[in-house]
Amino acid sequence: xxxxxxxxxxxAIRKYFPSNGVEAxxxxxxxxxxxxxxxxxxxxGAGKSTLMHVMAGVVKPSSGKxxxxxxxxxxxxPSDALRAGIGMVRQHPRLVPGFRLWEDCVLGAEAxxxxxxxxxxxxxxxxxxxxxxxxxxxPDALTDDLATSQRQxxxxxxxxxxxxxxxxxxxxxxxxxPAETDRLFDLLRNLREEGRGIVLxxxxxxxxxxxxxxVTVIRQGRTIATLPARDTSVDMLRGMMFGEMRVxxxxxxxxxxxxxxxxxxxxxxxxxxxxDIRSLVVQVPGKPYLRGINLALWPGMIHGIAGVRDSGPExxxxxxxxxxxxVSGEIEVLGKxxxxxxxxxxxxxxxxxxxxxxxxxxxxxxxPLQDNMVVHAVGRALRNSIRIMSKTNLRRITRGILSDARxxxxxxxxxxxxxxxxxxxxxxxxxxxxNAAFLLLSEPGWGLDLENKAILHHTIAANAARGTSILLIxxxxxELISLSDTIxxxxxxxIVATFQVxxxxxxxxxxxxxALREAIGAAMTGSEACADVG
Amino acid sequence: xxAEMRDWKQDKKRDGKGVSRGVASGSxxxxxxAVVLSTILIALAAENPGDALKxxxxxxxxxxxxxxxxxxxxxxxxxTGLGIALAFKGGTFNLGGEGQVYAGGLAAVFVLLHAPENLxxxxxxxxxxxxxxxxxxxxxxxxGILKSRFGVDELISSFLISSTVAPIAxxxxxxxxxxxxxxxxxxARIPARLxxxxxxxxxxxxxxxxxxxxxxxxxxxxxxxxxxxxxxRVAGSNPLFARFAGFxxxxxxxxxxxxxGALHGMAGFFAVAGTYGLCHRGFSxxxxxxxxxxALIARNNPVALIPAALAFAWLETGSSSxxxxxxxxxxxxxxxxxxxxxxxxxxxxxLGRTFLPVWLGGRK
Numbered sequence: 001x002x003x004x005x006x007x008x009x010x011x012a013i014r015k016y017f018p019s020n021g022v023e024a025x026x027x028x029x030x031x032x033x034x035x036x037x038x039x040x041x042x043x044x045g046a047g048k049s050t051l052m053h054v055m056a057g058v059v060k061p062s063s064g065k066x067x068x069x070x071x072x073x074x075x076x077x078p079s080d081a082l083r084a085g086i087g088m089v090r091q092h093p094r095l096v097p098g099f100r101l102w103e104d105c106v107l108g109a110e111a112x113x114x115x116x117x118x119x120x121x122x123x124x125x126x127x128x129x130x131x132x133x134x135x136x137x138x139p140d141a142l143t144d145d146l147a148t149s150q151r152q153x154x155x156x157x158x159x160x161x162x163x164x165x166x167x168x169x170x171x172x173x174x175x176x177x178p179a180e181t182d183r184l185f186d187l188l189r190n191l192r193e194e195g196r197g198i199v200l201x202x203x204x205x206x207x208x209x210x211x212x213x214x215v216t217v218i219r220q221g222r223t224i225a226t227l228p229a230r231d232t233s234v235d236m237l238r239g240m241m242f243g244e245m246r247v248x249x250x251x252x253x254x255x256x257x258x259x260x261x262x263x264x265x266x267x268x269x270x271x272x273x274x275x276d277i278r279s280l281v282v283q284v285p286g287k288p289y290l291r292g293i294n295l296a297l298w299p300g301m302i303h304g305i306a307g308v309r310d311s312g313p314e315x316x317x318x319x320x321x322x323x324x325x326x327v328s329g330e331i332e333v334l335g336k337x338x339x340x341x342x343x344x345x346x347x348x349x350x351x352x353x354x355x356x357x358x359x360x361x362x363x364x365x366x367x368p369l370q371d372n373m374v375v376h377a378v379g380r381a382l383r384n385s386i387r388i389m390s391k392t393n394l395r396r397i398t399r400g401i402l403s404d405a406r407x408x409x410x411x412x413x414x415x416x417x418x419x420x421x422x423x424x425x426x427x428x429x430x431x432x433x434x435n436a437a438f439l440l441l442s443e444p445g446w447g448l449d450l451e452n453k454a455i456l457h458h459t460i461a462a463n464a465a466r467g468t469s470i471l472l473i474x475x476x477x478x479e480l481i482s483l484s485d486t487i488x489x490x491x492x493x494x495i496v497a498t499f500q501v502x503x504x505x506x507x508x509x510x511x512x513x514x515a516l517r518e519a520i521g522a523a524m525t526g527s528e529a530c531a532d533v534g
Numbered sequence: 535x536x537a538e539m540r541d542w543k544q545d546k547k548r549d550g551k552g553v554s555r556g557v558a559s560g561s562x563x564x565x566x567x568a569v570v571l572s573t574i575l576i577a578l579a580a581e582n583p584g585d586a587l588k589x590x591x592x593x594x595x596x597x598x599x600x601x602x603x604x605x606x607x608x609x610x611x612x613x614t615g616l617g618i619a620l621a622f623k624g625g626t627f628n629l630g631g632e633g634q635v636y637a638g639g640l641a642a643v644f645v646l647l648h649a650p651e652n653l654x655x656x657x658x659x660x661x662x663x664x665x666x667x668x669x670x671x672x673x674x675x676x677x678g679i680l681k682s683r684f685g686v687d688e689l690i691s692s693f694l695i696s697s698t699v700a701p702i703a704x705x706x707x708x709x710x711x712x713x714x715x716x717x718x719x720x721x722a723r724i725p726a727r728l729x730x731x732x733x734x735x736x737x738x739x740x741x742x743x744x745x746x747x748x749x750x751x752x753x754x755x756x757x758x759x760x761x762x763x764x765x766x767r768v769a770g771s772n773p774l775f776a777r778f779a780g781f782x783x784x785x786x787x788x789x790x791x792x793x794x795g796a797l798h799g800m801a802g803f804f805a806v807a808g809t810y811g812l813c814h815r816g817f818s819x820x821x822x823x824x825x826x827x828x829a830l831i832a833r834n835n836p837v838a839l840i841p842a843a844l845a846f847a848w849l850e851t852g853s854s855s856x857x858x859x860x861x862x863x864x865x866x867x868x869x870x871x872x873x874x875x876x877x878x879x880x881x882x883x884x885l886g887r888t889f890l891p892v893w894l895g896g897r898k
Contacts, residue, residue, distance in 0.1 A: 323777060347780035355778065364772035375768065375779045382761045389759055 006069045007033045008055065008086060008166055008197065013064035015050050015221075024050040025061070026221035032166055032197045037188055039200045039212035039229065043241055043477075047221040048201050052168045055199070056088040057081030079108070085165040089172065091310070092286075093155035095143035102126035102139040105158040129160055133187065149180045156187070167191065168199040171310070173207065185211050203308040205234045205525050217241055234525075242477070242521050272335060274299050274438045274469035280319060280329035287315045287324070291493040297438075297471055302464050304484030304501075305473040308524050312490040313473045314356060317442045320471070321353050322346040323361075333438055347379070352436035354428055356443045356473070358420075362427045365416040369407075372415050373398045373430055405429035406452075421448055428456065432463065439463065442473040457483060477517060489523035497523040561831045561878075565845055568874040572849065575873070576856050579866045586860035590852040593859070600851055602737020606809055608847035609743035610801050612750055612839050614825025617797035619834035621674075623757060624790030625770030625783060626681065627689040631798045631822025633696025634673050636703045638666035638799025639806040643813040644711070646724045646806075655727050659807070662728075666803035667796040673699060674795020678788035688791060696822075707815045720814035730808040742804040747840060749797075754836040766790060798822060824850075827878045849874050 008031065015025040025047045032038050032055075042048050053059040055066070057075030066073050068084055075081045078088070095104045102123045110117045111125075127139045135153045146154060152172060159167055169188070173181040188198055188211060202208045208215070209229055217224040217240040224240045275297035282290040288310045297303045307313045318324045320331055325340025332338070336349035346353065355361045363372050374394045381389055398411050405425040407418075415423060428444060444460065445453045460483055464470055474480050480487055481501060488498045499520060502512045573587060580586035594600045614631055621628040628634075645662040653661075673695055680686035713722035730740035757763040769776040769783035770790075776783040801821055806813045828846050832838035853870040856862060 321778075343777045344780040344782075353778070360772075361774045361778045364768055364775045366771045367767060371764065371767065372775075374764075375775070378761050378764050379779060379781070382765070389761055389764065391759065 006165065006197075007031055009065075009067045010051070010055060011065045011067075013051065013054055013061045013066075015047075015054060015059060016062045024221055025054070028064075028218060028221065028223050030055075030216055030223065030226075032199055034165060034197045035192060035195045036213040037192050037198045037200055037211055039202060039208045039215045040218070041202065041205065041208065041215060041237060041241060042218040046218050046241075048218060049170060051218065052088060052170060052199060052201065055081070055166075056086055056168055058088070082159075082162055082164065085163070086168070087159040087162065087164040087166070088168040088170065089152060089155045089159065091171050092148065093151045095146070095151060095154060097144050099143050100139065101137060101141045101143060101146065101154055104143050105154060105161055107158075109158075109162050126157060126161065129157055133157075133160070133190070149184070152184070164196075166197040166199070168201075170201045171203065172200070173202060173204060181207070203525055205237050209234065209237075238518070238521055238525070242517060273297055273332075274334055275320070275471060276330075276332040277320070278330045280316075280331060281327045282315055282319050282324060283327050284315070284324045287318070288312045289493045290315050290319065290326075292329070293493075293495055295488065295495065297469050299437075299469050300464060300467045301485045302460070302470045302472055302483050304480035304487040305471065305490060306475070306477065306480055306487055306520055306524060307490035308475075311524070312493045314442075315493075316490070317356060317440065317473055320346070320440055321351070321355070347376075349438075350436055351438045351440060352431040352434040353440040354431050354442060354444055356446070358424055358427055358446070363415050363423060365414065367415060368412050369402075369409075369415045369418060369426065370394065370398045370411040373401045373411065373426065376430070376434055401429045401433050402426060404433065406455075421452065424448060425452060425456075428459075432459065437468060439468055439470045440473075441470060443475065444472070445474065445476055445479050453479075477520060481513060481516060481520075487520060489520055491524060561833060561842075564877045565831060568849060568877045571873050571877065572853060572870045575866065575870055576853075576860075576862065579862055580856070580860040582860055586856045586862065589859035590856040593855045594848055594851045597855075598734055599737045600855055602734035602739035604844075604847045604851040605734070605743055606737065606739040607850060608840075608843040609739075609746040610805055610809070610821050611824055611828045611843035611846055612746040613801040613804060614798055614821055615828035615832060615839045615843055616750060616753055616836060617674075617794040617801070618825050618829035619832065619836060619839065620753065620757075620766075620797065621790055621794035622829065622834050623770045624766045624786050625773060626678065626787055626791050626794075628674060628677070628692050628791060628794040628798075629689050629826075630673060630677065630692030630694075630696030630699075630795070631825050632818050633699035633703075633822070634670035634795045634798035635802040635805070635818035635822045636696075637673055637699050637802065638670035638796075639802030639813050639817060640703050640706065640711075641669035641799070642666040642803040643721050643724065643806050646728045647722055649728075658728055662807065663800065663803055666799040668799070670799020670802065671792045671796030674798070675788055675792035677795075678791030681791070682784040682787045688787070692791070692795075700816075704815055707813060711813075713812075718812075718814055720812050723812045724807060728807065729811055730804070738809045740808040742808040746804070750836045750839050757836065798825070801825070820850075824875075827875050831878055846874070846878075 010028065010030040013025050013028045013030075014023070016023045028047065028051055030040070030051060040048050040052070050059060054061045054064075057078045057080050060074075060076070066075070068086075073080075073084060075084070081087070095101075096107065099107070105126045106117075106122045111122060123139055129135075130137045130139060130153075133156075135157065137150060137153055137157070141150075143151075143154070156167070172184055185207075188200070191198055192213075200208065200212060209232065212229040214226060215229050215232055215237065216226040217237060219241060273296040275295065277293055277295040280290055280293040290312055293312075293316060295303070305313045305316065315324070319326055319340075320333070320338065322338045322340065322343040322345050330337060333346060333349040333351050336345065338349065339345050353362075359365055374389075374397050377394070377397045378389060395411075402408075402411060405422075405428065407422050407426050407429075409418065409422075418426070424446060425448070431439070441460070444456060448456060457479070460470065460472070472480065472484055484501050486498060486500055488495045490496065497519075499516060501516065572590065576586045576590055577583040594604050614635065617631060617634075618628060642662040642665060645665045646658065649658040649661065674692065676695060677686075677688040677692040680691050681688040707721060708719045711721045713720060716722070730742045733739045733741060733743070757767060765776070765781060766786050768779065769781075769786045773783035802818060805817060805821060810817055824846060828839060828843045831846065832842035850871065853867050857864070857867045
């Protein structure tokens with residue numbers, strides 16, 4: 001479809017988000033040529049998605065240049081990029097509910113004459129394209145009834161309909177079954193044959209190497225390298241992705257409050273586990289499945305959960321908290337059974353929870369911050385059948401939590417008026433103030449700057465030393481390794497490996513940490529046999 | 535894929551502080567705009583604009599009769615506005631206000647007319663109140679149950695139920711319950727001893743206004759200072775947050791809708807036993823709908839309902855007074871009220887933030 005070799009060139013792209021003070025991209029160069037599949041890889045938070053959002057016009061870069069076929073462009077909205085021929089297929093494409101498939105595909109690109117859309121022609125066009133690419137889609141199917149793989153195809157169709165020359169795929173295979181992935185990759189190859197340029201974001205290095213022509217690795221918002229795929233290997237890429245040992249650069253907060261690990265290990269057999277999960281299976285639509293999880297958390301331990309996005313940790317978190325029902329299996333917290341779909345049972349068992357979805361689950365943004373802080377205190381007041389709450393009492397509780405969280409500002413203001421990092425500290429402080437015996441922490445360091453992160457890590461370690469048991473779900477490997485006693489790695493809804501973290505002080509020399517990092521990375525991306533380390 | 539773009543655009547709009555202040559000033563601005571537009575409409579339509587404007591702005595405050603009627607009207611609007619606000623705080627919408635007011639008023643009249651003569655006044659009034667609360671509350675609670683049990687949208691169901699109730703009540707008033715000795719399509723008059731004492735004769739203002747104001751303060755206290763009120767707000771504000779904290783948001787849907795309906799029923803009782811002294815066909819006209827507008831102006835804040843209801847009642851009274859004094863057509867009055875309603879519901883937020891001074895929540 002293209003005659004001259006065309007290309008998209010992103011040069012020296014920098015993106016700074018003033019709202020949370022994060023520099024997602026420091027300086028990235030990336031170029032995509034028509035007729036190639038270009039893999040973009042990097043750790044979580046390395047900036048892959050932001051970079052692609054810049055390319056697709058979703059995010060405006062703070063500085064840098066985007067040029068297409070040598071002409072410089074600046075996009076205000078995704079529609080501008082689409083018009084220029086660049087489109088993105090998201091992992092979970094959102095289609096208009098209640099629309100037929102063909103209606104969704106042509107939406108925004110309808111062939112219109114005298115403001116009347118030729119419905120028959122539009123439907124036929126979609127059907128034709130779908131048949132030509134072997135999609136096997138029913139153009140009249142309701143978007144609500146489509147499976148994830150079909151939704152992806154619908155999103156691809158919508159792009160093809162607009163004659164998009166450059167397609168960006170954001171981790172498309174993470175939500176697909178292996179057979180579906182094969183079909184998707186065949187499609188990508190066909191698109192390449194047609195002369196379109198394709199960017200493939202993926203965490204699965206081995207399968208990426210089978211299809212990509214070139215690979216670009218980014219780390220911490222910088223381009224590390226762009227190489228022909230045939231000159232690289234999985235190990236080499238992993239080394240570039242995770243970089244040199246960053247753990248050694250910063251102090252390990254565990255050291256400041258040395259937990260008496262040996263005694264804890266000695267008496268763990270005598271005690272019952274704080275969290276006991278037995279063959280847990282969860283299948284909730286729209287969330288990654290869990291396919292038989294077994295996990296035990298012992299008193300006073302910090303157990304880390306690692307895994308790439310959509311491999312299951314987020315589902316595990318919701319299931320433990322009782323937000324979603326399991327198909328089978330059991331979860332016990334402090335000896336009490338968590339009944340599915342009833343978060344109350346989790347609270348009653350004595351758990352506290354910092355969810356990954358802070359603003360959606362842990363806060364009511366439209367209520368004043370104070371009302372957000374006293375939610376557990378009010379629950380206790382109700383249990384003790386105190387129906388009227390004293391204002392001074394609530395203010396005292398709020399002040400206590402907010403001073404722990406080092407939050408200044410008027411708590412009578414709506415929660416939505418505070419920054420993400422501030423709210424994060426407030427939620428953490430509120431949950432820690434519960435003095436629960438079991439803490440479920442998901443991405444606790446999200447949105448925090450280095451100093452606050454250090455304070456947080458110190459607090460977590462101190463809580464564990466006092467006997468609190470913590471399940472720590474994090475995509476930040478450094479955080480996991482520096483805090484956890486043991487780390488389980490999830491992949492595809494299973495726990496595929498569990499590692500003992502070597503103690504930097506005593507038992508093991510610190511040299512083993514890089515090896516551990518490597519091993520965890522390997523288990524996450526699933527390209528090597530996983531052996532227990534340590 | 536367009537859906538994605540729309541989400542993205544909304545995200546971009548959403549980040550920004552001072553939203554609450556902007557919204558509050560939006561309400562005030564809407565009121566001001568409503569007044570300005572009404573003024574222009576009257577000035578254009580009236581034969582003698584000077585007189586018409588005087589009777590729009592001044593007369594409602596100088597004529598004791600109009601002032602009393604205006605106060606009485608605002609009392610009713612406070613109660614229905616409370617019903618709307620309460621439903622909204624609990625995460626539901628009650629669009630069936632009209633029918634609930636109608637049902638409550640009719641039920642109350644039935645009790646007041648058929649109570650035994652020897653029953654003391656307070657007890658009869660109390661019985662009528664309870665029946666009115668029950669009638670309105672039942673209609674609201676049905677929507678609440680349908681929502682929590684079957685996932686039926688309460689906005690639709692409450693509206694439909696209310697629309698069903700109206701013709702039934704019309705039939706009862708013009709049929710079995712009609713006073714045959716009168717020419718009106720209305721029930722018999724309620725005995726004088728069973729009416730709320732008037733405050734400002736000959737206007738319809740009566741002591742139920744005091745009840746309405748006290749109720750507003752009670753609900754302000756209930757929502758902010760009781761554990762149940764707090765949970766209702768949490769459940770209404772973010773159901774997931776309610777679940778996170780360990781309680782079920784759907785548990786509050788039925789009680790909140792029931793209470794909202796009961797408040798509307800109470801407004802019906804106030805209207806028949808205070809304002810009208812009987813129940814005529816379609817007496818609930820506007821009390822229910824305008825309660826929504828009042829709740830919108832007050833941003834569902836119970837205490838703010840008092841000035842909001844007063845402002846709305848003034849616009850109503852002023853426009854009808856201008857109508858009477860200057861021979862404006864009936865349609866002009868209806869038109870003005872429609873404009874007011876539209877402006878108040880639109881709230882003029884985006885415009886407000888661009889043109890307002892910063893201290894009123896304008897954009898820097």
